[in-house]
Amino acid sequence: MENKGKKTALITGASRGIGYEIAKLAAQNGYNLAIVSRSLENLVSVKKKIEREYGVNVEPIAGDLSYTETAERIFDRLSGADMWVDLLVNNAGRGQMGEFIETDWEVDREMMRLNMDAVVYLTDLFLPQMIERGQGKILNVSSLAAFAPGPLMALYYATKAFVQNFSEGLAEEVADKGATVTALSPGPVDTGFEIKGVKPSENGNKSVRVSPELAAKVGYNGVMSGKRVVVPGGAVSVAPQLARLLPRRTVSSFISWLNNRLLYRDGA
Numbered sequence: 663m664e665n666k667g668k669k670t671a672l673i674t675g676a677s678r679g680i681g682y683e684i685a686k687l688a689a690q691n692g693y694n695l696a697i698v699s700r701s702l703e704n705l706v707s708v709k710k711k712i713e714r715e716y717g718v719n720v721e722p723i724a725g726d727l728s729y730t731e732t733a734e735r736i737f738d739r740l741s742g743a744d745m746w747v748d749l750l751v752n753n754a755g756r757g758q759m760g761e762f763i764e765t766d767w768e769v770d771r772e773m774m775r776l777n778m779d780a781v782v783y784l785t786d787l788f789l790p791q792m793i794e795r796g797q798g799k800i801l802n803v804s805s806l807a808a809f810a811p812g813p814l815m816a817l818y819y820a821t822k823a824f825v826q827n828f829s830e831g832l833a834e835e836v837a838d839k840g841a842t843v844t845a846l847s848p849g850p851v852d853t854g855f856e857i858k859g860v861k862p863s864e865n866g867n868k869s870v871r872v873s874p875e876l877a878a879k880v881g882y883n884g885v886m887s888g889k890r891v892v893v894p895g896g897a898v899s900v901a902p903q904l905a906r907l908l909p910r911r912t913v914s915s916f917i918s919w920l921n922n923r924l925l926y927r928d929g930a
């Protein structure tokens with residue numbers, strides 16, 4: 663396996679959905695890949711497909727990113743293999759819907775660890791080498807949820823607001839150090855994204871859903887051109903501005919109405 667001199671992309675949640683599509687785009691553009699998800703079986707199947715199709719090297723790393731040691735293990739494994747990460751894609755995430763008082767603390771905590779801690783820790787581990795080498799790109803997968811309060815998904819929306827603000831703040835901080843940080847903030851995407859508590863097959867209004875291919879393309883092009891925030895899909899691209907202009911209470915009650923329609927209730 664020859665890794666020296668080649669660009670490497672580390673992509674979390676690359677076994678399916680948006681992460682898988684980003685992995686294909688990076689491979690198409692000559693990146694060797696390190697791909698992460700919980701299921702080794704799925705990663706190995708992605709490795710075979712991508713290596714066959716694009717002729718790059720793919721390193722599968724199975725692990726649950728809601729545990730701190732997974733990020734450390736990824737860092738040690740890549741450093742040991744002389745793979746310097748040029749592109750870090752923090753994509754793995756999960757959602758949970760329901761009234762906060764009803765949701766399970768263990769699930770809440772796992773979501774916070776995956777959606778926020780893992781993003782911060784992987785950035786903390788890999789950004790210093792990027793700065794040292796005067797080059798590096800980070801793509802954090804946020805969400806349109808980042809721009810509004812999210813009744814019935816209050817915690818998920820809050821985790822994405824965290825990712826969004828962290829990304830934009832960090833982007834400014836490293837602007838003169840050779841690294842860039844991009845937030846990809848999609849509305850509903852047609853993936854199997856698991857939002858605990860959402861009615862099966864209901865993830866947002868079908869008319870505003872975009873394909874994972876489009877979300878990935880917008881994110882990949884955005885990070886390659888050093889943009890700070892990218893929102894795929896014309897229909898929802900005005901939502902962040904709208905959320906800023908409207909009174910916060912109005913936005914809250916609109917989201918409450920929207921999320922209420924998606925919430926799964928026994929017998930509903």
Ligand SMILES: NC(=O)c1ccc[n+]([C@@H]2O[C@H](COP(=O)([O-])OP(=O)(O)OC[C@H]3O[C@@H](n4cnc5c(N)ncnc54)[C@H](OP(=O)(O)O)[C@@H]3O)[C@@H](O)[C@H]2O)c1
Pocket residue numbers: 674675676677678679680681698699700701704725726727728753754755756757776803804805806847848849850851852853854855856865874
């Ligand atoms: N789909 C949407 O509507 C939408 C909209 C806005 C933002 N987003 C964001 O986009 C990102 C990707 O979503 P997606 O729709 O592509 O989801 P997806 O199709 O469900 O894929 C999620 C990926 O993350 C991995 N993953 C899940 N939990 C993990 C964990 N604890 N540790 C390591 N890997 C884990 C999954 O593999 P394993 O299950 O094998 O671990 C899978 O590869 C998420 O951050 C999500 O919040 C999605």
